[in-house]
Amino acid sequence: MTDLATERRARVQAAIVQEFLRKAAERGDPYAKILFIPDDPYPLYEEVRARGKLYKSEAGIWTTASHGVANRVLRDKRFGVRRADGTKAPEFMPFDNSMLGLDPPDHTRLRKLTVPSLNPRRLAHWRPHVERFTDELIDDMLAGRNEVNFMRAFAQQLPLRVIGDLVGIPPHHRRTFFRLSRRMAYLLDGVATVELAGDVQAAIREMTVMFHDIIEEHRADPRDDLISELLPAVDDGRLSMEEMVPLCMFLPLAGTETTVNLIGNALKMLLEHPEQREMLTDDPSLAPAVIRETLRHETPVQQYRRIAHTDIELEGQLITAGGELAICAGGANRDPEVYPDPERFDITRDPGPDNLSFSAGIHFCLGAALARMEAEIALAAITTRLPGIRRVGPVRRRGSFIIRGMLQFPVALR
Template sequence: MARDTTAQLAVWNEYLWSVGDQGDPYALILRAPDDPYPLYEEVRARGPLHRSALGTWVTADHKLSSKVLRDRRFGVRQLSGEKAIESIEFDNSMLGVDPPDHGRLRKLAIPAINPGQMESWRPRIETYTEELVEKFLAAGGRANFMTAFAQQLPNYVISELLGIPDRHRPAAFRLTRRMARMIESEPTPQLVEDVTGSVAELYLMFEDIIALRRADPGDDLVTQLLPALDEGRLSKAELVALCAFLTLGGVETTVNLIGNATLLMLEHPDQFEMFKGDPGLAPAVIQETLRFETPTQQYRRIVQEDLELAGQVLPADSQVAICAGAANRDPEVYPDPGRFDITRPPGRELLSFSLGIHFCLGAALARLEGEVALAAVARRLPNLRRIGPIRRRKSYVIRGMLQFPVAA
């Protein structure tokens, strides 16, 4: 890694800890504590929008967050084209582009993963889920729930969706886990270098898969997008980047949704008993998990022009941090927000999959996988219990676990 980047990272990390030591709640959130929710309340107490000592504008307000996510005056790229030193982006993917390219790429991908088509995946997801449960029980019913179950289902589904051949699946799984570290707190030069390398490896793998699908078409997303590639509506670099992005984005949220929902069931035995009595409550379990312990805790947007927001003047290129984990617990929107309740009546829209033009393409699929997985836990693993301490991800963006030891 270049020496100047290493120096930048060191300066950034030192500055982050210095500002946090002075009591800035957003700087403390970026340290990725195990329990960020008290810090979110400190952010909320400072008003709908306030400027952190780090220079970032921060909001925990549901109404204001919804407005920013829908407002085209906020984008995902700086006007200068520079990247934040603590971030890694997929070049040419929807993750890092604004209109008009974002709309073009999204329009091409939507037919393959629209909510209407996702329901047709239910039988395959149910079959594979049953296989995972059987494997877990056959191994003695004791395991790290994250590696034995929560990670396996989304990786299987995204591999099927993208048409990843069996021989490539172990590498795709390994690279996805490496890439997921890009959202870890306090990036080091070694971490950035490893993540950059894993992205490059995944790109090469998908170039091979595109060639394979051209020779042997299937019913997968890559095959469906080949005509757009041949007609010039999509470049090869964009197709590769889209596949790489979906490999990570289509897995990471769902892994943590399944893990978080299962942990919440075990931590709230009365709710779990209710759920075991009626596995049809799975959609309600997933909905309340998305609100109470959303896997994606934060979004960032860049101001594209000078504007006024919540009584503050924000210059172009300012960063706005949207604390979705806090907005989903806004007491103005969700009564008694700190209570986990699967019987909670449907309320205002959640921010768990973003809103506006960057609303998560795979939201319906993630919900479906979560519902199938949790219904299987309720039916097949009624005596599931935690048998050791959990270890959480060290990330301010992703709320999830690395270790979740359970026994059936």
């Protein structure tokens, strides 16, 4: 079949699926409504919860917004990110050989190789770097126009600088990495037209070539970064080059996107709650509480999916092998059975059980501690150095039912 015929068939199939979901949403199916990316998904999570702790959407996917059920599933090794035979579900986990898209034993092996570079104890080395990058970005903003798009001027830049150094992306490749990662970010959105899917694949091919070049640079000149630390594993056979390249590509992509939106969401919540912003101004040590509550209240990653590897009985329902389950983390983090008055943003609340913003179980985010550290340092510095910062226009959100974040966040600095 020609590429043109394949593309035409994909368009037709996408249109059929879209029309089916539209009718399901019109009939009141809350998960189908979520897939159409409402500006405020949280009332829909309440509709999901009203269907029970676990219900099957007309989209064919089991769905939960229960913190307890979500936490159990994420920790249950009978669920995975691939089918039991190792294949991916269609449009489900487009990370190929990356650790993000693998189940044990390959996931276990790759995670073990990567953990030392992201160990929380080792992150103390990165704190002064994050503080320096933060101050430099604030200096750059103050030296320019008074009004900026905070996402582009700061939130996108800080994680890119940090992860670039940590992974080992040389400065002369950073601009290309940023440009390609913006194109690849649609992988995380869960929504893609045929045109976007084609552009994402083209960006992956370009970035693959770039990382092969970067890895060869590190082989000739090893440094203190993730790539240099992984090369011995390639040499002794614990890691193949076909695994290392996707790992180096997608780990920084996923980690950067989470941190970008955590920083943006945290500042937005503080500007909308001036009394709590004042509390942080008076006591910068509250920054961890701000980040923890932002993760709960405005979860950057709103949804995870898992596939049953065997028949599983859960909450009185039978999920057959191969069945997909959508975990609405944004809803689970506002589950009233776990968090009293969950709709209220309150940095003084009792933390309660861990929120699910970084997943749980074997796929718990490796970069969670780094993301928290970056966001805490950023918020404390912004509150101290930019006391007059304020929103000056409407925000524009990402078109995603998975990532909760902004593309445009206009602020005045003084």
